[in-house]
Amino acid sequence: MTKLGLIHGAFVVETNGEYYQVGDVKGPGNYTPFGFVKPVDFDPVNTPYIKLELCGEAKIAEPYITFDDEGEEVCQKIFDRLVIKRNGSTSTRMWYLFFDAEEYSGQKIIHLQWLLDIPEEIWEIVQDEVWSC
Numbered sequence: 001m002t003k004l005g006l007i008h009g010a011f012v013v014e015t016n017g018e019y020y021q022v023g024d025v026k027g028p029g030n031y032t033p034f035g036f037v038k039p040v041d042f043d044p045v046n047t048p049y050i051k052l053e054l055c056g057e058a059k060i061a062e063p064y065i066t067f068d069d070e071g072e073e074v075c076q077k078i079f080d081r082l083v084i085k086r087n088g089s090t091s092t093r094m095w096y097l098f099f100d101a102e103e104y105s106g107q108k109i110i111h112l113q114w115l116l117d118i119p120e121e122i123w124e125i126v127q128d129e130v131w132s133c
Helices: 073-082 092-100 113-117 120-131
Strands: 002-007 010-015 018-022 049-051 064-067 109-111
Touching: 010 073, 018 073, 049 073, 064 113, 073 092, 073 113, 073 120, 092 120
Parallel strands: 064 109
Antiparallel strands: 002 010, 002 064, 010 018, 018 049
């Protein structure tokens, strides 16, 4: 199982016992309380995700999303679906839309395998609607 959470506004992915940052952070922050070494700066437009180095016990705080799919390729799918490609920013608007949906309201852990399974062309229509608000 893969977990998807937030760290300083960027996405953090735990898959197959490894951790990745997907997209750009919203501002500077300390990674140590989450069990990670602060990654070197990277350009998420050209490098959608980066592997995180552990410096303690890794923590992905609630709320978070789970998926059945595993492996590094999940990071690319998350980038494609939840990151604004022109600037590498994570879409927290999309993130909170999931947790505010009536179907998941009040839940802190939700399983969204459909997010990875939905065809890219269909998901782009959803992105355009949500991000144009």
